[in-house]
Amino acid sequence: MKAARFLGEGRIAIEDAAEPVAGPDEVIVDVAACALCGSDFRPLRQGWPVTPGHEIFGRVRAPGTAAHGQRVLVYIPTFCGQCAQCQAGRTNLCPRAELLGWQRPGGYAQALAVPRQCLLAVPDDIPDHLAPLLLDAIGTTAHGIRLASRVVEPGAALVVGAGPIGLGSLMVLQALGWGKLAVCEPNPARANFAASLGVELLSAEAAAARAFPLVIEASGKDAGRALALAAVAPMGAAVQLGESDQWQITETKALRRKDFFLIRSFYFPLGEYQANIELLRAHRATFEKLVDDTADLAGLEALFAAFARGERLKPLMCPA
Numbered sequence: 555m556k557a558a559r560f561l562g563e564g565r566i567a568i569e570d571a572a573e574p575v576a577g578p579d580e581v582i583v584d585v586a587a588c589a590l591c592g593s594d595f596r597p598l599r600q601g602w603p604v605t606p607g608h609e610i611f612g613r614v615r616a617p618g619t620a621a622h623g624q625r626v627l628v629y630i631p632t633f634c635g636q637c638a639q640c641q642a643g644r645t646n647l648c649p650r651a652e653l654l655g656w657q658r659p660g661g662y663a664q665a666l667a668v669p670r671q672c673l674l675a676v677p678d679d680i681p682d683h684l685a686p687l688l689l690d691a692i693g694t695t696a697h698g699i700r701l702a703s704r705v706v707e708p709g710a711a712l713v714v715g716a717g718p719i720g721l722g723s724l725m726v727l728q729a730l731g732w733g734k735l736a737v738c739e740p741n742p743a744r745a746n747f748a749a750s751l752g753v754e755l756l757s758a759e760a761a762a763a764r765a766f767p768l769v770i771e772a773s774g775k776d777a778g779r780a781l782a783l784a785a786v787a788p789m790g791a792a793v794q795l796g797e798s799d800q801w802q803i804t805e806t807k808a809l810r811r812k813d814f815f816l817i818r819s820f821y822f823p824l825g826e827y828q829a830n831i832e833l834l835r836a837h838r839a840t841f842e843k844l845v846d847d848t849a850d851l852a853g854l855e856a857l858f859a860a861f862a863r864g865e866r867l868k869p870l871m872c873p874a
């Protein structure tokens with residue numbers, strides 16, 4: 555089969571790879587779509603030992619069984635089901651889990667092996683091209699917003715960064731009935747798209763001068779993180795969803811003398827999947843706008859280059 559190898563410095567080779575082998579309690583999934591993600595920039599830049607790609611939709615390959623052809627999403631942590639986190643339903647926090655597309659081969663390939671418990675059935679009314687949104691664009695963002703809802707009432711919110719996670723956050727906040735929304739985004743195309751959702755555009759300076767009960771940090775940049783901590787209101791919540799290699803905080807007087815909640819949120823527990831399907835169903839016309847391009851494996855490198863320039867919102871790799 556064909557699979558992508560990330561060589562570093564933005565280069566991707568499409569290679570002949572060995573067919574995946576299903577281990578005990580695993581199945582082979584033929585990839586139909588794998589969504590590009592900002593977190594893939596790290597493997598893209600550094601090179602990566604396994605095939606990346608972690609927002610995977612496909613079909614189970616199990617000829618002669620009832621499961622054959624089943625439409626599935628791939629839940630990326632290979633959670634153990636036994637530990638304290640798993641027992642509490644926090645499958646995203648299992649310390650024994652490996653992540654598909656990170657430590658195990660992922661979805662920028664024609665097929666991969668997936669543990670059975672990581673298969674998420676996709677209802678028939680969710681089309682192929684929208685299914686991957688249920689993972690990071692909706693799943694990751696909705697989980698962070700639900701965590702924040704434990705400590706702040708729905709109200710005004712600022713989103714820092716309008717990449718896929720920032721835009722997904724804005725759409726989920728709207729879907730969940732939060733109040734007036736604002737966004738900081740330097741890329742004009744992405745900012746304009748956010749404005750088309752009815753979201754107020756703010757410069758970083760203007761945002762920092764206000765106080766928001768909720769700030770979602772989705773830029774993965776130190777400056778964005780500093781802005782989130784400056785703009786969060788007293789007793790508000792700053793939710794960190796963006797990813798980066800490192801994070802440095804400069805403690806200012808404004809930070810020192812403010813009570814606020816800082817929430818780090820990673821992926822989502824399996825138990826939230828059904829609620830996320832309902833969010834997508836109820837607001838499909840909005841979420842659909844995110845999926846703005848597709849390419850096959852051979853076109854993945856060029857698609858990543860356009861994505862990195864901020865010219866695509868949430869494109870998909872669909873193997874030929």
Ligand SMILES: [Zn+2]
Binds near residue numbers: 608
């Ligand atoms: Zn992702």
Ligand SMILES: [Zn+2]
Binds near residue numbers: 636641650651
């Ligand atoms: Zn576990």
